Amino acid sequence: MIPPTPYLPMSQLARKSHLPHRNLWLGLLGALLLSSPAHAHPHSLSDRPERPEQDYSTVEPDDRAIAATGAATLLEDIEIKDEGFILHTRGQQAQFDLKPSSDRSWVSIDLPGVSLSPELARRTLNVERWGVERLQVIQLSSTPPMTRVTLSLDESAPNWQARSNGSGQVLVWPEGSAPPNLARGQSGLIRIEGVELSEDGSRVTIKADGPIAYTSNWDRHTSAYMLTIYSAELAWQGSLTRPNSDSPVLWVRGSQEDPETVAIRILPAAGAQIGNITQNGDREISLQLSRGPTPSNLPNANNRPPIPTAPPAEKPSSVPQVPQTRLAIVIDPGHGGRDPGAVGIGGLQEKDVVLDISEKVAQILEQNGVTVVMTRQDDRTLDLAPRTQLANRVNADLFVSIHANAVAGKRPEVNGLETFYYSSGRELAGYIQNSMIQSFNTMPNRGVKQARFYVLRHTRMPAVLVETGFVTGRDDSRILADPAQRSRMAEAIARGILNYVRDRR
Ligand SMILES: [Zn+2]
CATH class of the missing domain: 2.60.40.3500 (Immunoglobulin-like)
Incomplete structure (x- = not known):
């Protein structure tokens, strides 16, 4: 993180400045930046630039200057996607600092050490969505370089978040939705x-x-x-x-x-x-x-192909059998890779806990004749959109996302099980929640709740999100850290799913 810098609409200054010498001008800018009141933002200024081109440059980027500094990182392009923005940089890994203004009328994304490509500085970027009134890209200073992207927002605009993907892109997108998709090969394919x-x-x-x-x-x-x-x-x-x-x-x-x-x-x-x-x-x-x-x-189009069978294994006797036609269920272990999810007592990581439980759920379901598709089977980074796209593409009958909970601050007394649904998953959520509570009757029952989670809203089949306890909880973390208890948890979840399937036939 870099120290907060008060915002100043640089294009205003650039337009009014008649200073002949750039260095002097930059020095003045720096002084103005430091003395500018923190609450200043674009909406407080009535004098807006009339020509959009003027929104995008203050320090005129210079190809020679960039070429001279070998280690420089360049902001080359801002791609506007359906889901948000992708800032494409070249050079060293770009750091960023996203800051909303206190009145939420704008958000700045500062890129320390990053110069602005002259080509990008000349481009006009039309956004016209997510309540973004203007997108400005400016280079605040050249030694050391610092580039700022500013989104001016209207009242309808969502909160914004950003993430560096480790390969030269910074993804910027509204909270509560999936990040913008990168080209093939970078999106977990x-x-x-x-x-x-x-x-x-x-x-x-x-x-x-x-x-x-x-x-x-x-x-x-x-x-x-x-x-x-x-x-x-x-x-x-x-x-x-x-x-x-x-x-x-x-x-x-x-x-x-x-x-x-x-x-x-x-x-x-x-x-x-x-x-x-x-x-x-x-x-x-x-x-x-x-x-x-x-x-x-001889095969023909009317034949139902033989179904691959799961490897023979001991079936848990407490799990009901599901005969008849084959179901497809997507099991979605939350988080993974660079996203550990919740981190709890003793460094217990949600991504590891839920992968283990998910694999065991999948195994039990397969032993009961269900086709299971897992969104991830190892510790990999996976956005939300590919998870729901996979479920929709395979036309899954059910979608079960498995997570572990956390609570902010040190509150080890918060423990318990809860299951979320958004629309059609309510009944399934009830079955799973009941089954978990039966198996873990010491864990508090936090109930079945409706929530607008992305994976629940973007799946076209009954979908639930199971919270298998708090990694931050004194009692729950002991359960979640224990492989034997995780197996019991998996069995409870699978039993809930299979009971639901049985009762719906
Ligand atoms: Zn989670």
Whole structure:
């Protein structure tokens, strides 16, 4: 953080200044900045610039000056997206300091050590949304460089937040919504790096650089068996043909179906049978095929493809069985990667606790015939939008986001379980909450509540957000730190889900 600087609309000064020498002018600016009252903001000045171009430059950025300082960081572009702004910088990692004015009529994002690109300084940026009346970019000083982005806001404007993504972008977006999406490869997509066919042609292996979330079905257009892989980009170019005439596979082809979806199509030979899909670690899946005895097994578009079965495992006896048609449930472990979520007693991190519980919930659901898609299976940074997009794309029946709670200040006496819904998830929330309270009858019941969480509002299926206790709570943190108790918690959540499913049939 840098010390707070009182705001002054620099364009006003620039326009009125007739000082001939830039350094003198800068010195005066500095003095004015320091003496300017902290409450000054654009709305207090009636004299606004008439020409929008004048909003964007005070110190005229100089290409030569930038080239001379090798270590300089440059603000190259401000991208206006549907979700907010992306400040693109080049050079060293940009720090930022976002400060709202006390009357909330403007927000400044200061970028110490950052120069303003001359090209950007000349551009006019039209925002016209989120209650942003004007967006100004100005370079406050050149030695050391300091660039400021200012949003002038009307009364309807939301609060703003910013985050550096560690690769040269600062994301700026309204609170309570998802941050702007970056281009492919920076937004948590996995890369499909290779597809291999075994020597006898009976096994197709897909390799990625991250956890693979997929569904499988028959493709009506090609009569091929298709694995649809979500939040993925195809780095493997090409196709494979059968290695010999006995191969149960005729060909394998990969394609990028849309910017976030990859399809791998596998055309079986006449009579070949599709076997299980197995997961070899979380970055590799294999589809087994075999030559069938008769041509009657020829796949056609009306066939329901065989369903990959979960590995055999001991089923917890207290969990009800769910037969009949297969459900798809998205389990969403909160936070991850650079976002630890709540951090509690003994450094207990929400992202670790909820990943462990989520994996156990998924395992129990799979043992009960449910197809589970997890939004993350490792400690990775994942925005909110990809989580809900995944759930919507796989057409999940239910969405369950798993979190742990925290309370501000040192208040270890705050403990308990609560479950949130926004609209259609109310009943499911009740089942899960009841089940958790049954298993953990010493934990306070904070009840089922309605909340406008992003993941609850942007999912098209019944969706809930489970708070599995307080990592900051004296009692809860002991439970959440204990792997055996986390297993019990997972079992309670899974039982709630399965009871809900059973009662709804
Ligand atoms: Zn959380």
